[in-house]
Amino acid sequence: MVRRANNSRRQLKNPRSGGQKGGGLLTSTQFMMLTVGFGALFLALNIYHLMPAAGLVLNNNPVASTTTADEGESPPPGAAAQERKIQSVDSSVGALSSPLRGDGVQYHVVFSTGCSPKQNFQSYIFFFHAMKSQQPGKVTRIAACEGDTEADALRAHHKEFVEPMSPNFLLHITPDYSRIKKDGNTYHYFNKPFSTHHWMENALGYTPKHKNVGDNKHDNAIVILCDPDQVIMRPFTKNTFLNNSKVWMKRTTHPIIDHVDHGAPAGQLYGFQDQWKTKTNITRYVPKDELPSYVQTMSDAEMRENYAVGPPYMATAHDFYTIVTRWKDFVPLVHDDYPHLLAEMFGYCLAAAHSRLPHQVAKGFMISDVASFGNEGWPMMEKYTVRDVCTPGAIAPQDTPNILHYCQRYTLGKFVIGKHRIPLTFLGCEDPLLTEPPPDIGERFNFFFEPDRKEEVKKNLPQPVIKPNAYMLCHLIPYLNEAATYWKDHHCEGKTPNKEKTLKWFDNMEVAPHFFEDN
Numbered sequence: 001m002v003r004r005a006n007n008s009r010r011q012l013k014n015p016r017s018g019g020q021k022g023g024g025l026l027t028s029t030q031f032m033m034l035t036v037g038f039g040a041l042f043l044a045l046n047i048y049h050l051m052p053a054a055g056l057v058l059n060n061n062p063v064a065s066t067t068t069a070d071e072g073e074s075p076p077p078g079a080a081a082q083e084r085k086i087q088s089v090d091s092s093v094g095a096l097s098s099p100l101r102g103d104g105v106q107y108h109v110v111f112s113t114g115c116s117p118k119q120n121f122q123s124y125i126f127f128f129h130a131m132k133s134q135q136p137g138k139v140t141r142i143a144a145c146e147g148d149t150e151a152d153a154l155r156a157h158h159k160e161f162v163e164p165m166s167p168n169f170l171l172h173i174t175p176d177y178s179r180i181k182k183d184g185n186t187y188h189y190f191n192k193p194f195s196t197h198h199w200m201e202n203a204l205g206y207t208p209k210h211k212n213v214g215d216n217k218h219d220n221a222i223v224i225l226c227d228p229d230q231v232i233m234r235p236f237t238k239n240t241f242l243n244n245s246k247v248w249m250k251r252t253t254h255p256i257i258d259h260v261d262h263g264a265p266a267g268q269l270y271g272f273q274d275q276w277k278t279k280t281n282i283t284r285y286v287p288k289d290e291l292p293s294y295v296q297t298m299s300d301a302e303m304r305e306n307y308a309v310g311p312p313y314m315a316t317a318h319d320f321y322t323i324v325t326r327w328k329d330f331v332p333l334v335h336d337d338y339p340h341l342l343a344e345m346f347g348y349c350l351a352a353a354h355s356r357l358p359h360q361v362a363k364g365f366m367i368s369d370v371a372s373f374g375n376e377g378w379p380m381m382e383k384y385t386v387r388d389v390c391t392p393g394a395i396a397p398q399d400t401p402n403i404l405h406y407c408q409r410y411t412l413g414k415f416v417i418g419k420h421r422i423p424l425t426f427l428g429c430e431d432p433l434l435t436e437p438p439p440d441i442g443e444r445f446n447f448f449f450e451p452d453r454k455e456e457v458k459k460n461l462p463q464p465v466i467k468p469n470a471y472m473l474c475h476l477i478p479y480l481n482e483a484a485t486y487w488k489d490h491h492c493e494g495k496t497p498n499k500e501k502t503l504k505w506f507d508n509m510e511v512a513p514h515f516f517e518d519n
């Protein structure tokens with residue numbers, strides 16, 4: 001049976017790329033000043049108006065106490081409470097040690113996961129490729145754990161398998177937030193905003209008191225929030241982006257600067273267009289004295305060009321704290337109105353928009369969906385042939401999107417890869433490596449076979465998705481094999497690790513000649 005990654009974020013097709021003129025009333029400097037001002041105002045409002053909303057101590061994990069308001073309780077809509085641990089973490093508050101650009105930039109790459117051993121696989125792959133791509137900065141797995149036993153097991157795993165790769169690879173344990181709603185259901189994706197918020201407060205020492213840039217010594221750090229099923233192919237460095245029209249979505253409302261700055265975060269375009277606004281109801285999520293929200297008053301161009309983003313999200317730590325604080329407040333309420341997978345992502349967009357933090361929207365940070373040509377980094381590789389994308393070293397670094405997001409099934413001929421296919425024992429001594437595709441795979445096939453069938457069922461593929469499928473197969477399979485090989489080289493002492501490349505989904509990988517005839 002085909003599992004089309006139904007719990008992952010598929011790119012939706014055909015985003016409207018912003019073409020309409022509008023907005024542009026403020027210079028970027030004015031805009032940034034406003035942004036900082038509003039950010040501070042919102043935080044202040046939070047403190048003074050939401051304090052009473054504390055309710056429901058929900059975690060059974062001693063790492064932190066966390067409160068939240070339930071949507072059915074008395075606090076005003078949007079007042080999902082804050083964790084109000086006012087703590088003085090740092091004596092050097094006010095001293096911004098890091099520059100915003102150049103070699104000294106402090107990066108925090110983070111990704112949010114659950115705590116079960118099942119999630120160690122993707123996390124290991126993530127860490128391995130952060131190491132291999134030489135991503136600067138700290139890389140932190142933020143893991144939501146249900147209790148001490150689970151947390152201790154994960155700590156031990158991290159120490160044994162991840163820490164030896166780099167002292168910059170960290171683990172941050174938070175409570176599990178997947179059951180914060182009282183309806184008895186579990187929503188794993190609540191963990192992303194809540195855990196990231198927990199990390200900012202507990203690892204970076206953010207508190208609601210930190211309103212102005214400089215109040216926390218990490219304010220100039222750049223936070224990059226990724227998904228765990230992403231692989232960094234080209235690292236983010238020096239806080240400087242490619243200035244290339246294939247990388248960015250057209251924008252009329254604000255300039256695209258070539259870096260992240262205070263008031264100028266960035267994110268990858270996702271194809272959900274304006275649904276983050278139209279499928280939700282911001283008036284329920286914010287305190288009444290913050291209405292009307294900017295989400296309601298912004299122009300259409302402003303709405304279209306700046307907020308339809310997803311991971312990797314990138315912002316200065318100062319801005320990220322503003323966003324993530326709102327994001328976690330909004331998300332349970334967004335989920336009431338829109339009880340679907342994307343609620344969590346819409347919550348981010350609303351948080352950014354309500355905080356007036358328009359994002360520079362990149363198409364080229366990521367590739368994931370072979371059919372999502374206009375939304376992703378595929379056009380960066382337009383000039384390369386279907387053979388080039390399977391030839392190691394053929395694609396220049398500046399034509400390579402930063403991230404490969406393996407949230408779908410990729411297939412050509414009898415080669416197929418998808419994250420749900422990989423056995424959990426893949427990182428082990430006994431399991432074989434994956435069978436790698438030949439470099440001419442994209443030239444040979446414009447069809448694939450359905451895996452897991454008794455009969456050979458051939459399906460044709462439309463021409464535009466052949467090269468992307470070839471790219472994915474020729475990169476992702478070796479990426480997984482490299483990580484597994486590294487694992488075997490370091491953890492199979494006294495055993496003979498299996499490095500045969502025999503893991504595949506068809507016993508006979510040969511394709512009979514008659515299948516080529518009708519093409």
Ligand SMILES: *[C@@H]1O[C@H](CO)[C@@H](O)[C@H](O)[C@H]1NC(C)=O
Binds near residue numbers: 243256258
């Ligand atoms: C990016 O490139 C465009 C045109 O190629 C140029 O007008 C713009 O100034 C550049 N931006 C930066 C920040 O270098």
Ligand SMILES: *[C@@H]1O[C@H](CO)[C@@H](O)[C@H](O)[C@H]1NC(C)=O
Binds near residue numbers: 281283
């Ligand atoms: C949005 O929420 C407000 C306040 O709860 C409510 O009055 C309004 O009818 C809602 N709008 C929609 C379209 O559901």
